[in-house]
Amino acid sequence: MTGRWRALLRLYAVQGSWNYERMLGVGMGYAAEPLLHDLATADPVRHTEATVRSAEFFNCNPNLAGLALGATARAEYLGAPGEQVSRLRTALCSPLGALGDQLFWAGVVPVLVGLALIGVALGAGLWPVIGFVVLYNAARFGVAVWSLRTGLRSGPEVARAIAISWLPRWASGIGPYAAFVVGVAVPLAAGWSFSHFPRRGIVGALVVAAVGLGLARWWGRGFTTVRFALAAMAAAVLLRLMVA
Amino acid sequence: MSLAFGTEVALAAWGTIVGLDLVSAPQAMLSRPLVAGAIAGVIAQDVEAGLRVGVVLELFALDVLPIGAVRYPDFGPATVAAVALAANAPWEMSLGVSAALALVLAVLGGWAMQLVRRANARAIQRHAAALAAGEARAIRGLQYAALLRDAGRSLGLTVLGLVVAAWAASYLRPDRLTALTLTLVALGAGVAAAVGGAVRGAGHGRRLQWLGAGLAVGTLAALLR
Numbered sequence: 001m002t003g004r005w006r007a008l009l010r011l012y013a014v015q016g017s018w019n020y021e022r023m024l025g026v027g028m029g030y031a032a033e034p035l036l037h038d039l040a041t042a043d044p045v046r047h048t049e050a051t052v053r054s055a056e057f058f059n060c061n062p063n064l065a066g067l068a069l070g071a072t073a074r075a076e077y078l079g080a081p082g083e084q085v086s087r088l089r090t091a092l093c094s095p096l097g098a099l100g101d102q103l104f105w106a107g108v109v110p111v112l113v114g115l116a117l118i119g120v121a122l123g124a125g126l127w128p129v130i131g132f133v134v135l136y137n138a139a140r141f142g143v144a145v146w147s148l149r150t151g152l153r154s155g156p157e158v159a160r161a162i163a164i165s166w167l168p169r170w171a172s173g174i175g176p177y178a179a180f181v182v183g184v185a186v187p188l189a190a191g192w193s194f195s196h197f198p199r200r201g202i203v204g205a206l207v208v209a210a211v212g213l214g215l216a217r218w219w220g221r222g223f224t225t226v227r228f229a230l231a232a233m234a235a236a237v238l239l240r241l242m243v244a
Numbered sequence: 245m246s247l248a249f250g251t252e253v254a255l256a257a258w259g260t261i262v263g264l265d266l267v268s269a270p271q272a273m274l275s276r277p278l279v280a281g282a283i284a285g286v287i288a289q290d291v292e293a294g295l296r297v298g299v300v301l302e303l304f305a306l307d308v309l310p311i312g313a314v315r316y317p318d319f320g321p322a323t324v325a326a327v328a329l330a331a332n333a334p335w336e337m338s339l340g341v342s343a344a345l346a347l348v349l350a351v352l353g354g355w356a357m358q359l360v361r362r363a364n365a366r367a368i369q370r371h372a373a374a375l376a377a378g379e380a381r382a383i384r385g386l387q388y389a390a391l392l393r394d395a396g397r398s399l400g401l402t403v404l405g406l407v408v409a410a411w412a413a414s415y416l417r418p419d420r421l422t423a424l425t426l427t428l429v430a431l432g433a434g435v436a437a438a439v440g441g442a443v444r445g446a447g448h449g450r451r452l453q454w455l456g457a458g459l460a461v462g463t464l465a466a467l468l469r
Contacts (some may be wrong), residue, residue: 013269017390019364020313026375027367030387033380048378055375062271105309106445107272117302118338120295123464129282129298136273168268178452179446179449181261182306183458184465186438189299191466193431196336201424212436225307225440226317226347233344236429240422 003034007069010034022057028069029055035073035152037047050076053085059093061100064167066144068092070151071158078155095162098099099171106139107174112136114181121185121192174230208232246413247288247328254287255324257401262320263398266310267357268391275320277301277346284327293330297323297342303434304347307441318353321398322346325405329412340426341412343434349405356397364390 015028032054039047053072060068068089075085112132119128153159162168194202212228247255266275267397273279275461279296301323308316326346330338367386368375374382418426439459446452 012271013387013391015271016268016394017364017368017387018267019368019390020362021365021368023313026364026383026386026390029375029380029383032378033383037406039359051378051380051383052376070329074427084254101309101311105311110306110445112273113276113278113302113306120278120299125295126282126286126291129279129295132276133279138270160254175446175451179442179451179455180458180461182438182442183455183460184462185458186303186306186435186442187459187462187466188469189303189438190435191469193281193296193299193434197424197428201310201428204425205428208429208432209435209439213440216436225304225433225437226351228436229304229430230344230347232433233340233426236425237422240425244419 003037004148005154006034007031007073008066008144011062011066011069011144011148014062022055023059024062024065025058026055028058028065031065032073036076039076046076046079049082050085053082053089056086056089058089060096063104063140063143063145064096064100067096067151067158067162070148070153071155072151073127074152074155078192080156084156088158092158095159099162099164099167102171103143103167103174107171107178108136108139111174111181114178114185115199117185117189118181121188148171248333251288252328252406255284255328255406256399258284258287259321259324259402259405260395260399262324263318263353263401264391264395266320268317268394268409277305277319277323281321281327287330288327290327290331293332293335293338294327296335296339297330297346297395300339300343300404300430300434301326301346301350302391303438304350307437309445315354315358317347317350318357318401319346319350321353321402321405322349323426324402325349325409328406329409333413335425336427337420338427340423340428340430341416342409343430344426345405345408345412348399349408352404353397355365355403357394358362360390360393360397390405 010031014024014031018024036047036050036054039050065152072085072089075088112135116128116132150161151158194205212225215228216223257381262275262280266273281294281298281301285291301319305319323346329345330342367389371382371386392465442455446455
């Protein structure tokens with residue numbers, strides 16, 4: 001099977017045609033094309049069927065999409081029945097979504113963003129920002145390569161390969177570190193931003209923060225901090241106009 | 245503000261890249277406000293403004309989980325426009341107005357993303373026969389057209405933001421106290437967003453304890469500085 005590197009590169013745009021009908025489906029079909037290329041000469045009918053399946057509905061965390069891509073491509077080359085390939089693809093949606101979101105959105109990203117915020121707040125300038133981008137992309141590239149390799153090696157057995165890999169342990173283990181780092185970063189970033197203001201102003205800002213947190217707790221769903229911020233700023237301007 | 249035309253063009257290009265980065269490609273975290281703001285600051289030759297705007301908007305972004313079908317604000321192009329407005333002005337005065345502009349643009353960007361996704365779905369429906377026939381060319385065409393749509397959305401959003409920023413810099417001149425108040429309100433709301441998002445994400449178990457420990461350490465460090 002050739003075209004692994006091209007498939008890996010195309011995985012970086014797997015969400016490029018995201019839509020409410022097939023979600024990542026077309027992006028997966030786009031990434032699968034180089035992998036399925038050899039099938040076109042070996043078995044043209046199978047190649048056409050595989051291409052159709054590759055662009056059907058699919059959704060998961062984009063950073064782990066390589067696992068499903070590799071596994072389904074391998075299953076196509078092994079000659080697995082079409083329904084089995086489709087079932088494998090569907091079965092991978094939820095676990096890859098949950099594991100990827102836990103690992104990246106609730107783990108790696110908050111940890112690295114938190115560290116970058118701490119660095120900026122401590123006066124390191126642009127370096128923490130550069131470090132964040134480099135580290136995140138190194139981690140993401142490593143995971144993308146591992147995902148595609150593991151998928152291609154395991155084929156229909158990919159679920160077992162995932163279960164015995166580092167992925168479930170890391171996905172569930174990184175959460176507390178992310179929470180701690182974000183916890184340290186927020187007061188430091190706030191302190192850095194407040195450093196040029198008088199104490200009275202800082203107290204006022206903290207009152208705004210407390211009101212925002214209270215409203216979020218009371219209102220629950222439907223309340224967004226962006227709306228709160230805009231409403232609070234509009235109220236502040238109105239108050240200033242009235243006083244003036 | 246008063247940025248050179250070349251700088252505005254570079255900011256528009258950067259805004260397009262970070263808008264694409266959020267979902268379409270390459271998701272390299274360039275769209276995080278801290279990154280988008282810092283680089284926009286370098287382009288506008290005011291790194292301090294870029295970092296200040298980036299940090300306050302990053303606090304808001306910590307409240308957002310950009311997962312799948314959820315509608316979320318697009319902070320990337322919004323941050324670029326906000327940095328353009330804040331650049332070369334005392335940040336304490338300009339941060340509040342810049343943050344307000346960024347928050348409105350971010351919501352607008354999230355809404356525009358829904359339009360792009362619906363347009364992608366319509367394009368797929370139009371090419372349903374080609375997809376059912378396994379035409380790889382149709383898949384490629386759909387992918388490239390969708391990327392182009394998102395690039396157009398990002399560019400449009402950034403240009404709109406830069407135009408509004410230029411207008412605001414010329415005509416919107418709040419007095420000192422109002423400007424400082426807006427900055428403090430933006431910072432307070434940002435802290436509420438970051439803490440609220442972190443608490444919600446932490447749930448009730450061990451993560452919440454770690455978050456509490458982190459907040460205690462961070463507060464102590466901030467007070468000692």
